[in-house]
Amino acid sequence: MAKAGKPAYSIGVDYGTNSVRALLVDVSNGKELASHVYDYPTGQAGILLDERDPNLARQNPADYIKGFFSSVRAVVKEASKKRQFDPKDIIGIGVDTTGSTPLPVARDGTPLAMLPRFKNNLAAQAWLWKDHTAHAEAAAITETAIKAGAPYLAKCGGTYSSEWFWSKILHCQKSAPQVFRAAYSWVECADFIPAYITGNLDLRKMVRCVCAAGHKAMYNDAWGGLPDKRFLRKLSPELAQLRDRLYEKAVPADQLAGRLDAKIARKVGLPTGIAVAAGAFDAHTGAVGAGVKEGTLVKIIGTSTCDMMVAPGDRKLKDIPGVCGIVPGSIVPGMYGLEAGQSAVGDIFNWFVSHLSPAEFRDGDPHANLTKAAKKLGPGQSGLLALDWNNGNRTILVDPLLTGLLVGQTLHTTAAEIYRALIEATAFGALTIIKRLEEYGVSVREVINCGGIAEKNPFVMQTYADVCNRPMKISRSAQSCALGSAVFGAVVGGAYNSTRAAQNRMTAVKAQVYKPNRANAKVYAELYALYRRLHDAFGTEKYKGSLYAVMKDLIRIRDRARKA
């Protein structure tokens, strides 16, 4: 329990795809005193790209370190302007990052990318979550696990992803063997940051989080941690050898990673020794910061979407095909953490704005302009239907080798109509995930949204409400991920004795709820049936239906909607 009377604060540090944010909060009520964003300086919006390969996405680990110093120093400075605040009252720090974002490291824990000879080598950088170069290796891992009858895929939807730990390492071995050989081991970004700031880079002692291990590295206590060497050897003998240089145990984020290192504390204007929580993934702390509990689906809508739920840890849960992970303690310690998601949401809207939005929408904020125009249309009026697969499909198909699709364009189709169709496509993708969860007995009684798009675009939220035919709530904090990390900071700092207790005080939803419009929901039900037909035809091997009616049904729905 938070000690009444004495002020106490926690800092959540949230490493996103393009920037890192520090958030300084009052642990008694979640009030946000200061927030600061540091944009990664390297690459394109912080991402290293390769124009010959759209699947490649890497990051410079030095940006992470600079980002910690800049953002944390800034919030401490900002909060210090308030009379009641004293940096000495900061009791904990929590850290979340993207993932799976593994880094090859030297024997002393230094990222290879920070050594001069690997500075400019793309394979030596952090392999950002959305890097899909390892799709062949992911397929090989899935196939190998199925052939071997190994249990490892049971908790990650039955299909291993190109976005995940082992695929990336295996791809590095095949495509950049000199980097693979130079790497003593591999560390998830979520483990690297807490280790770095606590001065605990020793690979044998480094605290590893169960988010990364359980969801991305096939770690599970049921089979003794990471996959066994016999299995790994089938993929590559070198991978089996690497296992000895990885880890045996992973912990939830209410566990201590260490205490803030003196040198680092000085740099950011904090006292030495502050409790630092074990790392977690941004989506997981986001769920915590948005107030996830049994029956609540938290959707973190940003460049991509993460769909997070928890289920009681004492009941047996069916494995759910296509759901990225079911891992004990990965969100709220003591409960199962379930993770699903869409590989691109905001990224699709950004793609459209960057590459296809015409001049008349460019003045000011193109997203706002396009949204305004899209909002004037009714469901079905454009005659368009899109698949939200520009970055592959994470849930429920777990297939990076899928692409976007747009159907229904005429000679009169406008940019605003397409923009709306893309928003609707992401909503259909969201509904597909909800349906899959419920089919397998995880009922979704409440949806809380957070992330930039949920915050800023009421039209997107209304569309989600109409498409899913459910109310959409919004997390009170605009920074749910950072807030969730601050919740863990508060727990390891001793303010609360459980994550749930900390959530009860530190998190909430906004008063405004987006309620489904019945008439819109009816049209979207028809459109969803067509979406699902395209989804199954292009995304599954077994589909045998006809697509002949798709264009005709879209025209029929369009003509009816325009006459209404």
Add this chain to the structure above:
Amino acid sequence: MAKAGKPAYSIGVDYGTNSVRALLVDVSNGKELASHVYDYPTGQAGILLDERDPNLARQNPADYIKGFFSSVRAVVKEASKKRQFDPKDIIGIGVDTTGSTPLPVARDGTPLAMLPRFKNNLAAQAWLWKDHTAHAEAAAITETAIKAGAPYLAKCGGTYSSEWFWSKILHCQKSAPQVFRAAYSWVECADFIPAYITGNLDLRKMVRCVCAAGHKAMYNDAWGGLPDKRFLRKLSPELAQLRDRLYEKAVPADQLAGRLDAKIARKVGLPTGIAVAAGAFDAHTGAVGAGVKEGTLVKIIGTSTCDMMVAPGDRKLKDIPGVCGIVPGSIVPGMYGLEAGQSAVGDIFNWFVSHLSPAEFRDGDPHANLTKAAKKLGPGQSGLLALDWNNGNRTILVDPLLTGLLVGQTLHTTAAEIYRALIEATAFGALTIIKRLEEYGVSVREVINCGGIAEKNPFVMQTYADVCNRPMKISRSAQSCALGSAVFGAVVGGAYNSTRAAQNRMTAVKAQVYKPNRANAKVYAELYALYRRLHDAFGTEKYKGSLYAVMKDLIRIRDRARKA
């Protein structure tokens, strides 16, 4: 034969979708002395639209009349600047128009749209070829003909189109009965203009062209002209009654429609009594102007595409499913005229530029800028594949209830990549037509292209050569349709005693030929197989194959092309 020594000229008047062009040529060699374009002033680029119904496209008949005066007066004036030219030496006028573009007319032949009470009534205007409002009626006509075992569809590909004469009249009866009742009869634009300028609007005597009758109105001597009343009565009793107020006989364009009326001649600065040829469709005179002969496919590439061939009139020709028409004398008198086509080509590129081309391509000519960027890519590199159905599919599916489709987009897909995919899609559509013709024994030994896009965009022509894996030739005249009309003007004016003889002297191809690139053709063969799969899946009822491989194959081809 042209009389040697004495100068003689002919005027071709070509009514297009957005404008009318007059071309004044020397009949001895096809040399073009003057050309003038008049843009229709009414509507959007000459087209009356209805924003509630993207299928609607009408035109103001008054624009046609103004257009004749302006354009013909202008070429006569322009040519008169040359010393050797004398308007008295003009021996003939030929006229071509879009079609099927029927106009409802009063008993005296006046278009209803020119009467005050119908001036603003959309149904009383000319129903432009690309108006697709009558798709339900087209389907009803097809169904009725099949049920009745009537032969009428044998010469138009087995499916009646919403673009054609009877569908439009039937739709008018159903959707605007007051216009239908007020119309004494209906006249094709191609018949209206020659009748108007020869002062011969008397509906009983008006000369009707076999292009419109044979290709669009199910007219054929084999079954006694237009469909019989018993058949028409099944569609509507009023339609059966209308048959008596239509026509019994249609003629090829080497026949005289009449002689230039005195009042009209005065207005345009010409002598009275010049021979005026029976009308024809633009695509048909375009084929003539491009030098069509047995084995030559003439592609007229503009907003849409017409694919024209001729076959010997003395041999029996198989009916070809999906080919819009096989009509004796409709292109070159004495030969079968074959017409196929794509409902939108340039219109698709224009749509993309109008609605989706981003700022960086807007400076100057967006088409030129996008083409330049698209040209830098190789086949398959974008990973994209499109269907060219934004305006439905004319050949080989004859289905207006189809729409565009784009697949393969990632988060990096650029506007230039999409623009290229749209060009390729139209090339795949072109290849589909060639394949269908050859399957039914009409071999394509030469392809001559004409029209704005063939003239102006070498990249499009090279893509067509690569996709079709055949050389692409270009008509020497940039105005093949108007030139073809001038050819008929020369014939009715007595300069030649056959169309073929006039073509031999007046038409030619350019020296530059686009030859297929072997490596590109190989990649396109793979892409065409995928195009065909989408084509059959969305466009036919019977397709039972899987589309699961489409996205994956596109990615595989893309990755290989990028590495090459």
